[in-house]
Every structure is written in structure tokens, then in C-alpha cells.
Amino acid sequence: MKHSLVRETIIKTASNLFYQKGYNLTGINEIISESGIAKATLYNHFKSKEDICVAYLDYLNTPFLKNIEDFALSKSKGSEQILALFDFLEKFFLSENFNGCWCLNTISEIPNQNIKIRNEIQKGKTEFLKLIVRLLEINFPNKTKKEVATLSKQVYLIYESAISESHLHQNKWPIKTAKEIIEKIFT
Amino acid sequence: MKHSLVRETIIKTASNLFYQKGYNLTGINEIISESGIAKATLYNHFKSKEDICVAYLDYLNTPFLKNIEDFALSKSKGSEQILALFDFLEKFFLSENFNGCWCLNTISEIPNQNIKIRNEIQKGKTEFLKLIVRLLEINFPNKTKKEVATLSKQVYLIYESAISESHLHQNKWPIKTAKEIIEKIFT
DNA sequence: AATAATAGACAGACCAGTTAGTCTGTTTTT
DNA sequence: AAAAACAGACTAACTGGTCTGTCTATTATT
Structure with a gap:
């Protein structure tokens, strides 16, 4: 080859x-x-196998971040673009290969001492958080930097639970519940 | 012995x-x-080892559910008792043995097909959800059954992300952020 | 009260299979 | 001709689980 x-x-x-x-x-x-x-x-x-793991995380993270951002940006402006994150997740959940978040799954499998893999995971999550910040800046230009920083963490947290809980319960109610919280936050 | x-x-x-x-x-x-x-x-x-795993999950779940409920009930009535769940989590996070949620960790380690362990995990989480329902009923008696059902799932989701993300980032900001969301929801 | 029987603890050899990783030697691609 | 692919043997350690056999504490029968 x-x-x-x-x-x-x-x-x-x-x-x-x-x-x-x-x-x-x-x-x-x-x-x-x-x-x-x-x-x-x-x-x-x-x-080593560990190095393959790092490559694996990057291999899934990079297109995920691109695709979810493109999907959100394709929606009409306002809170719609935030809710789109969860619509994207729902499509992912319904796909046959869905098995939760690769980052959260992996972090549960490695010892706390494994900083190489942990760093890669934190890097991916930090990129995701930045993406949410970008979306908020675009859609809510009146908000201050501080407000955006606070809001982005909230949206991030809710997204994270939606993916892990829909996986755990094998049901999409957590995604629906997540969207309810988002709507409360943005009105 | x-x-x-x-x-x-x-x-x-x-x-x-x-x-x-x-x-x-x-x-x-x-x-x-x-x-x-x-x-x-x-x-x-x-x-089998699998059976020990089931016993392990129960061994940690049972006292956890009791302790967190007792802790919440010891607080003054109102949203304080809900926020207490996150204060309890923060104390747990600060303890030296904290390693995230045993249920979420374990579910990431087992194949999807392992229904024995998955059932035990879902059972524990369902008990936790019921606990939140009880707290809401006590503290917000004016809410309808439907409202309580909706709210409890929201609180549950936020708690779940607080525990897993504080573990992932090795930082307590997710717990603080979770409490911000709770306060928004209850005012 | 003395003896017998049963249960369940003990240590640890053993099994077949798997693990991550190394190494040798050959063939193919550039 | 150099680089990198190939196949696959090999190592040492470990996996969950079984099995043999011994020892001890409790219980039942005499």
C-alpha cells in the first residue's frame, strides 16, 4: 500500500x-x-497504542467541529443557531453508529495519570467551547464579553449532558430536555 | 474469615x-x-467479574443516594435544597478520591450489548431522578405533576454534566456554571 | 459432652487465550 | 539503491476462570 x-x-x-x-x-x-x-x-x-488513541481523538474531533459549526451557521440567526447544535446531536444520535461522545468515553477508560490522552481530550473540548463562543458573538452581538463567556459555558455543559445521557438511557429525551433549558436561558 | x-x-x-x-x-x-x-x-x-461489577455499582449508589438526599433535606426549603445537590457534589469533587461518576465511567467501558451492567446503571440513575422529583414536590408544592416531571429532568441533566465535566477538566467551574443554570431555571 | 459431618475458608497450580510490543527476513514501491 | 511495505514468529506478562487438595470452624448426631 x-x-x-x-x-x-x-x-x-x-x-x-x-x-x-x-x-x-x-x-x-x-x-x-x-x-x-x-x-x-x-x-x-x-x-504506541496510546499514540494511535491521540490520533483517533483528533480524527473524530476535527470533522465534528467543522460539521457542527457549518450546520449551525446554515440556520437563521438568533437562538436558532444555538438550538441547531442540539438538532445536529439528534441526527447523530439517530445514526446507527452512535455510541456517545468519544472523548467522554475515552476519559473514563484511561488512568488519571495519562496526561497525553487527557490533554488531547481537553483540547478538543476547549475547541468546542470556542465554537460556542463564536456562535454567541455572531448571534448576540449586544452581549458583553463576560456575558458570552458565562453563557458559552452554560450551553457547553448542557450539550455535554445531552450527549452522554442520551447514550446512557438510549433515548433522546435528554436532547429534548436540553433544548428546553436552552430556550429558558435565551428568553 | x-x-x-x-x-x-x-x-x-x-x-x-x-x-x-x-x-x-x-x-x-x-x-x-x-x-x-x-x-x-x-x-x-x-x-463472574461482571457480577462483582453489579455489586460495586450498587455498593456506591445506595449510600450516595441516601447521603445526598439527607444533605439536601438539611437545608432550608425552596431552591436551596436543589442547589444543595451541587454543594454536595462540590464537596465530593474536593475529596481526594474523586474520579467522576462511577456509573458514567463504567458505561463507557462496557460493550453496548452488556445489558446486565447497563440495567444496573440505568437503575441507579432512575433512583437519582426520583430523588430529584421528591425534592421538587417538597419544595415547590404548587407545581403540577407535569411541571415537576419536566423540571426534574432538567435538574438531573445539569447535575450529570457538572459531575462529568468537573472530572474531565479537573476543575470546579462546571459545578459553578451548573448552579448558575439552576438559579436561572428557578427564578 | 464427645464425635462425626458439612460448609466454606485457604493456597496456588493450571488453562487457554490475549496483551502490547520487538524482531527477522522478504518483497514491493519510490 | 534506499525506503518502507509485507508476513508472522516471538516474548513476557497478564486475562478471567477452573480445579485440586488442605485446613478450620460450625453444626448435627450419638
Whole structure:
């Protein structure tokens, strides 16, 4: 296989497995057999399973952040663009592969001491928070910087519970409830 | 060791390990060596590691539900008793053993197909939701049943994100933010 | 009260399978 | 000709779980 494709193939395969089965329950041997890549090749691209995990988190975070932002921006201005975050989540929830948030899942699987993975997760969440800040600035230009900072954390928190609780209960009521809270906050 | 104490010892030791290290990263051998119980004895009390996990969840859930309810009821009536849930969480967060929510951690570690453990987790969360319903009924007797049902889910969601996000960010700002949302909801 | 029987604790060998990671040697791509 | 792919053997440690056999405390029978 061509060099440039190998790395991508590994990440793609590992990502599917990590997300569906969890990090600890996915073995290196499963990754190589599923992706058709030799073990030595895998370790030529990544020095450890941990490094593949970091790549996995980034591989899912980057398109997620882009897609959810594009989706929100496509809606009419105002609180609609905030609510759109939850409509996006609902579509994700209804897709057959939904298995909760990869970041929250992974953080529950690693020891507290694993700062490499923890940092990657916090980085992704910080990017998400920044995205919410951008949406608030666009849609509520009259709010002060401080108000936006406060509001964005609130929206973030509500989003986070909506994704993890819809996963836990295997039901979309948490997404609906989240939208109720958002509506209360923005009126 | 006396029969009745053996089971308790196993659960207590396993609980500490499962909560601190995670379910998958804790081995049976570690549980037996740490608790000083023979392997055959352990399997005389539990038919599998999975069963120990169920006992672990119950072992932490039961006192948690009792303690947080007692704490809330000790506060003055009104929204104070709801906010008390988050003060209780903050104390928990500041304790040295805090490692997030055992239920949310465990659900991220098990395959979707594991209904035994998933049921136990959903059971614990449902009990927590009922507790919030009780608190709302006591403190807001004028609200209709429907209003209480709606509000309780909102409070529940906010609590859940406060615990998981304070864990993720290793910071108590999510608890503070959660209380801001609660105050908005109840005024 | 003395003896016998049962339950359940103990230690730890053992099983088959899996783990992450290394290494050797060969073939293909650039 | 150099780089990097390939297959896959191999290591040492660990996994959940079973099993054998011993020892001790409680209970039942005489």
C-alpha cells in the first residue's frame, strides 16, 4: 500500500474499533488484521497504542467541529443557531453508529495519570467551547464579553449532558430536555 | 474469615479498585491479592467479574443516594435544597478520591450489548431522578405533576454534566456554571 | 459432652487465550 | 539503491476462570 495511505488506513480502522468497542477492549492485533496492515508497519507509523488513541481523538474531533459549526451557521440567526447544535446531536444520535461522545468515553477508560490522552481530550473540548463562543458573538452581538463567556459555558455543559445521557438511557429525551433549558436561558 | 464478612470485603476492595483504576484495568488477581481472599472463595461468592461489577455499582449508589438526599433535606426549603445537590457534589469533587461518576465511567467501558451492567446503571440513575422529583414536590408544592416531571429532568441533566465535566477538566467551574443554570431555571 | 459431618475458608497450580510490543527476513514501491 | 511495505514468529506478562487438595470452624448426631 502507498505510504501516505497507510497512516490514514490505520487511523480510520482504529477509530471505528475504538469508538464502537472502546479503547481498552480493542487490541492492536484486531487493528492490524482489520486494516490489513502489518504489525511492523503499524509500529513504524505510531510508537504506541496510546499514540494511535491521540490520533483517533483528533480524527473524530476535527470533522465534528467543522460539521457542527457549518450546520449551525446554515440556520437563521438568533437562538436558532444555538438550538441547531442540539438538532445536529439528534441526527447523530439517530445514526446507527452512535455510541456517545468519544472523548467522554475515552476519559473514563484511561488512568488519571495519562496526561497525553487527557490533554488531547481537553483540547478538543476547549475547541468546542470556542465554537460556542463564536456562535454567541455572531448571534448576540449586544452581549458583553463576560456575558458570552458565562453563557458559552452554560450551553457547553448542557450539550455535554445531552450527549452522554442520551447514550446512557438510549433515548433522546435528554436532547429534548436540553433544548428546553436552552430556550429558558435565551428568553 | 467469617462468611458474612467475605462478601463485603470483596465488594469493598473491588469497589476501590474499579472506581480508581476503572473496570477493565482492574484484574481479578488484583482484587484477590488486595483483599486477601482466595480465588476460589471469590468465585464462590460471585460467578463472574461482571457480577462483582453489579455489586460495586450498587455498593456506591445506595449510600450516595441516601447521603445526598439527607444533605439536601438539611437545608432550608425552596431552591436551596436543589442547589444543595451541587454543594454536595462540590464537596465530593474536593475529596481526594474523586474520579467522576462511577456509573458514567463504567458505561463507557462496557460493550453496548452488556445489558446486565447497563440495567444496573440505568437503575441507579432512575433512583437519582426520583430523588430529584421528591425534592421538587417538597419544595415547590404548587407545581403540577407535569411541571415537576419536566423540571426534574432538567435538574438531573445539569447535575450529570457538572459531575462529568468537573472530572474531565479537573476543575470546579462546571459545578459553578451548573448552579448558575439552576438559579436561572428557578427564578 | 464427645464425635462425626458439612460448609466454606485457604493456597496456588493450571488453562487457554490475549496483551502490547520487538524482531527477522522478504518483497514491493519510490 | 534506499525506503518502507509485507508476513508472522516471538516474548513476557497478564486475562478471567477452573480445579485440586488442605485446613478450620460450625453444626448435627450419638
